Amino acid sequence: MIDGILEFLRSLTNPERLIALLSTLLSGWIGYTALAGVVFAETGLLLGFFLPGDSLLFTVGVVSGAGQLDIVLINAALMAAALIGDSTGFLLGRHTGPRVFSRPDSLFFKQEYVTRTSEFYARYGGKTIIFARFVPVIRTFAPFMAGVSGMPYPRFLSFSIFGSFGWVLVMTLLGFRLGSVPFVRKHFDAVVLLIIFVSLLPTFREAWKIWRGKQSSAPTKT
Numbered sequence: 001m002i003d004g005i006l007e008f009l010r011s012l013t014n015p016e017r018l019i020a021l022l023s024t025l026l027s028g029w030i031g032y033t034a035l036a037g038v039v040f041a042e043t044g045l046l047l048g049f050f051l052p053g054d055s056l057l058f059t060v061g062v063v064s065g066a067g068q069l070d071i072v073l074i075n076a077a078l079m080a081a082a083l084i085g086d087s088t089g090f091l092l093g094r095h096t097g098p099r100v101f102s103r104p105d106s107l108f109f110k111q112e113y114v115t116r117t118s119e120f121y122a123r124y125g126g127k128t129i130i131f132a133r134f135v136p137v138i139r140t141f142a143p144f145m146a147g148v149s150g151m152p153y154p155r156f157l158s159f160s161i162f163g164s165f166g167w168v169l170v171m172t173l174l175g176f177r178l179g180s181v182p183f184v185r186k187h188f189d190a191v192v193l194l195i196i197f198v199s200l201l202p203t204f205r206e207a208w209k210i211w212r213g214k215q216s217s218a219p220t221k222t
Contacts, residue, residue: 019068036081044085055192061175082164086143093147129159133167
């Protein structure tokens with residue numbers, strides 16, 4: 001069963017395999033629903049962080065360019081799935097997060113974590129929700145943490161709309177436009193890895209800034 005799941009996930013990031021799936025098992029509306037379900041699970045369920053996100057959207061764009069998917073319809077379905085996933089993660093954080101993070105004697109969490117998160121989202125909330133969309137793993141947990149921090153839902157939703165729509169549109173159109181380029185098709189796996197690396201650059205940049213800040217504030221040994 002595990003091998004079958006892994007094979008299915010590989011098919012989601014390979015144009016030829018995905019086209020084969022959409023022509024057989026996932027034909028018609030079933031295919032659109034299945035792809036939307038993957039995007040929803042990756043963004044709305046905390047256990048979905050391992051699912052393909054950027055690479056899936058890029059592959060979907062390539063497959064749309066080959067005429068196997070309607071680019072407008074699949075974008076609408078994936079945008080809706082991403083938006084609903086965001087709201088689901090937010091509500092999970094709002095209703096279950098406080099019970100986890102408010103335990104003062106917890107082995108892993110402290111009350112101050114909630115306070116720090118609330119302050120962080122009060123100051124950088126909009127940027128966090130929008131930019132997190134383009135960062136693997138982070139986009140899975142950002143809505144949950146926004147719910148835990150107590151961010152007002154209307155404010156969260158406005159940023160989620162921009163982030164969800166922008167993420168889906170950018171990644172699918174990249175695949176739609178570049179999928180017919182011979183170099184891209186020949187080196188598809190390398191292109192996907194490059195896309196993932198580029199999406200991780202903001203995380204690397206922030207980690208570097210934090211590391212430099214710690215280095216500059218560390219006491220100098222004499």
